[in-house]
Amino acid sequence: MTRTCPAARQALTNFLRQPARKEDADAILFSAKSFAAAMLAYYVSLRIGLPKPFWAIVTVYIVSQTSAGASLSRGVYRFAGTFVGAIATVAIVPNFVNDPIVCCMILAGWIGRCLFLSLLDRTPRAYAFVLAGYTTSLIGFPSVLDPGAVFDTASLRVQEICIGILCAVLIHRYVWPKPMTGLFTGKLSAMLQDARRLASVALTASSEENRQRREQLAVDLLMLQGLATHLPYDSASARPRRETLQLIHDRLARLLPLTSEIEDRVRSLNIERVATVDELTALIIDVGGWIAVEKPDDQHAEAARLIRRARSIQKRLGPDATMPADRVGANLAGHLAEMIGLLNDCDKLSQSMTASGRVRKAAALHGPELAKGYVYHRDPWMAARAALGAMVSILGGCAFWIWSAWPDGGTAVSILGVCCTLFGNVDTPVPFVVKYIVGSIFGVLISLVYSFVILPHVTNFAVLVAVLAPAFLFAGSLQARAPTAFMAMGITLTIPILSGLGTSYTGDFAASLNMAIALFVAVGFAAVSMSIFQTVPVDVSINRLLHLSRRDVGRRALGGAPNEARWTSLMIDRTALLLPRLRAARKAYADVVDDTLRLLRIGHVAGQLRKMVPQLKGEARAAIDGLLTEIAAHFRGRRPTTPAVLIDFDQRIERLTAMMEHCSPKSRLRIFDLLIDLRFALGASGAAGKGALPHDH
Known part of the structure; x- marks a missing residue:
């Protein structure tokens, strides 16, 4: 037994540490x-007498995130958005x-404008819009x-939502909290290691291996910026400083x-052949x-x-180079x-992320002295297209409601508006709407069982909690996993409303059936209308990004957008x-990422x-x-790329x-470097056939 128990404990520990088991536990x-x-x-909503306490339950599941910082930030954004939306409603409807x-x-x-602003923001703060x-x-x-x-x-809706936000924040922040800072620093450390491997492989000229590393680094930088937005709300005492990041x-x-x-x-x-090839x-x-x-x-x-060695070689070769x-x-x-300096800077900065003093400037760092941070691509035209599509969908639902005089039409249109805004931030929203529909089907079935089989026999709050636990615990575990999150939302948002979790049991089958019909009509209409008015074909999205990149190259060549960082x-x-759009397009755009980096x-x-x-x-x-x-003319005019152009x-x-x-030595060396960079970037190094200018697909 003494020999077996430690081995069993170790085996259990190893089992629980497996990534899949850890994900299940989380x-x-x-x-x-x-x-x-x-x-x-x-419970709090019931005690203070709010008429529709189920909105507090719904709010908890909308706000809750797997980390304490994300839950608090999402709660803050939800409160701000709810408050502004309530004011707008009071101003419009009467x-x-x-x-x-x-x-x-x-x-x-108003709904279209809010969607437009959320698409322009592109940070977690967009949730408020x-x-x-x-x-x-x-x-x-x-x-x-x-x-x-x-x-x-x-007013009541704001109160119910505030209670839900407060309870979600308190529980996720103080009951076995999962700080965002630890997750963030772990991902940042892994990314810095990947960056060193990227630099190491670059020295071997193995472009195929490094292509995937560069793509991953671009995705990681975007993901890390999203996580960093939640850090100010995190429960950890020592958080990375914004300027350092x-x-x-x-x-x-x-x-x-x-x-x-x-x-x-x-x-x-x-x-x-290079004169100092051995030294290089x-x-x-x-x-x-x-x-x-x-x-x-x-x-x-x-x-x-x-x-110092690299600069010495550069100075010896540069002024007198004839070949x-x-x-x-x-x-x-x-x-x-430059690469050594950048890597060394990253190491210095990562070691001082939580330092209380200011980051040391140019005397210690080799890269840009002033921090710029992440810059988001924002496309007002595409955002306006999505917002206009949402408005057309909602107005179509309103037209059907007014024409049919359907008593539950207002409820259906309200759900349609939620779908258009909640799923309107992706190019192809219909797959996510379908997942939500599947979850809603399960939610309706579970709600009917609760409403007319289980809840009539519940006599106190403790028993109510016990009977609700299986459905909500199962749906909550699904919500914690990205592939099933939208399906889980269909369950967790449907059960509280359709089961009639109000101040008292009602058990109105006709009302429940009408609500279920309104839900499925609204979500089904949303799927159809969003596929027509809010779906952006992957080809259109890719070519739009390429067009804007080429246009901006032309602007920079003419002196616009001068900030390098x-x-x-x-x-x-x-x-x-x-990258995700290219995966959807499969092999039709095999070289687009390389083209974008070349741009x-x-x-x-x-x-x-x-x-x-x-x-x-003068002449120079x-x-x-x-x-x-x-x-500038070539890239802004979409001219075709031919060998003659190269x-x-x-x-x-x-x-x-x-x-x-014949120029001054200082200007000459700098321009030599830039012309070499331009020649390689254009793909014109060596012979014209070695490279290709990025082109529109």
């Missing part, structure tokens, strides 16, 4: 805490109720039949295209060794030595120095947006060259200005390089 804990919060909110068509148009317009929209839908349309009670309805992001964002540039140079120098090779080997060693004692000192390969070697040495972060966000590099170099134009005079200035103007760009860069021989 889901069960989340479900239990959410159910406890829901019952607490229900003033326009005598003209139903105008009232419906104004309500639909979503709530402002569908709170108006939930209160406004049913209140059209009783406009005199709209203020009381809105922004500085880390800026360096990782620059590292992503930089590794692609280094790959191109290493691949080029493998087939060409030794430097590359030593940099790879420094990257591979995890946190040595003299890590920062070794990084400084490697940077193109030597210039590429000097350019590569400069990029290696902002440009880099914006293009990385667009890359992260492209990032072209825009980066074009913007820096444009800044150099005022420092030049006119030539660079003409090259940038031609680049050859023309290559020849113009060659002529510019010859002109720079």
Whole structure:
């Protein structure tokens, strides 16, 4: 027994530590805490006499998240959205109720505007706009039949929701809390390790392996930014500082295209002769060794030595380089120095994430001194398209309601408005609506069993909690898992309302049946209308992102959008947006991610060259200005990419390089570097057939 028990305990521990078992345990804990919060909110609502306490239960399941910080932030956003939506409803319905068509148009317009703002925000804060929209839908349309009670309805709804928010926040924050900070720092540490591996593989010019790493880094940066939004609300005492996280992001964002540039140079120098090829090779080997060693004692000192070596090679090759390969070697040495500095900065910053003092600036860091942070891609035209589609869907539902004089039409339209706002933030909302419908079917069946079989025999609150536990605990565990979250919402949002969890048992079968019919009609109509008016084909979405990226390259070539860090972060966000759409498009757009990163590099170099134009005079200035103007015309005009275009760009860069021989040494070296960067970014290095300009698909 003494030998068997420790072995059994160890086996049980290993079993529970498996990722699948840990996920199950987290889901069960989340479900239990959410159910406890829901019952607490229900009890409090009953005690203070609120007429529809089931809204407090619904709120708990909408607000609850797997981490304490996310639950609090979501609760804050929900309260703000609910409060604003209630005010808007009180302002709209009484003033326009005598003209139903105008009232419906104004309500639909408000809901569409809220959806538009949520799509432009693209942060977790967008949830406040979503709530402002569908709170108006939930209160406004049913209140059209009783406009005199709209203020009381809105006031009570805000109270019920506030109780649900408060109970959810208290339980998730103080009962076995799961802090966001630990999850965030763990993912950040893993991402920094992936970034070092990305840099290491770049030194071998293995582009196929690094393509996947760059794609993953773009997605991780977007995911990490979403998590970081919840950190100020987290329960952990020591949280990463916002400025530090922004500085880390800026360096990782620059590292992503930089590794692609280094790959191109290493691949080029493998087939060409360089005067100091042995010295460069030794430097590359030593940099790879420094990257591979995890946190040595003299890590920062070794990084400084490697940077000095790289700058020394760059200075020796740069001024007197007569062969193109030597210039590429000097350019590569400069990029290696920059990459080492970025990686070393990330290590320094990650070690001081929770430091109380200010982050050390340029004296200690090699990257940009001022933090910029993540930049979201925002497309007002696509947001307006989705908002207009939602308005058309809601107005279509209102037209059917008015034409048919359906008594429960207001309830159906209110549910339709919720669907249009809740699912309107994705290109193809119908699959999510279908999952919600499936969950609602289970929710209706369970509700009918509760309403007419179980609840009539319940005599006190403790028994009620016991009989509700199986359904809510099961649905809560499903809600904790991403694949079944929307189906679970169909269960948890349907049972409290349809079961009649009010102040007393009613058991009205006709009312329950009418509510179920209104629910399925509304959700079914939402699926049909959203497939017509709010669905964006994947081809349209991909080509829209590519078009905007090409347009912005042209703007930078002409001197617009001069902020380098902002440009880099914006293009990385667009890359992260492209990836799930490319998976949906399968193999039709195999090279789009590479094209987008190439556009990032072209825009980066074009913007820096444009800044150099005022420092030049005469023929060189006119030539660079003409090259940038031609680049802008090519990308903004969607001109087709042909071998002749590549050859023309290559020849113009060659002529510019010859002109720079007569410029001042300081300007000459910098422009040499930028012209080499531009040549590689355009795909015009070597022969024209080696690369291709990004094109519209």
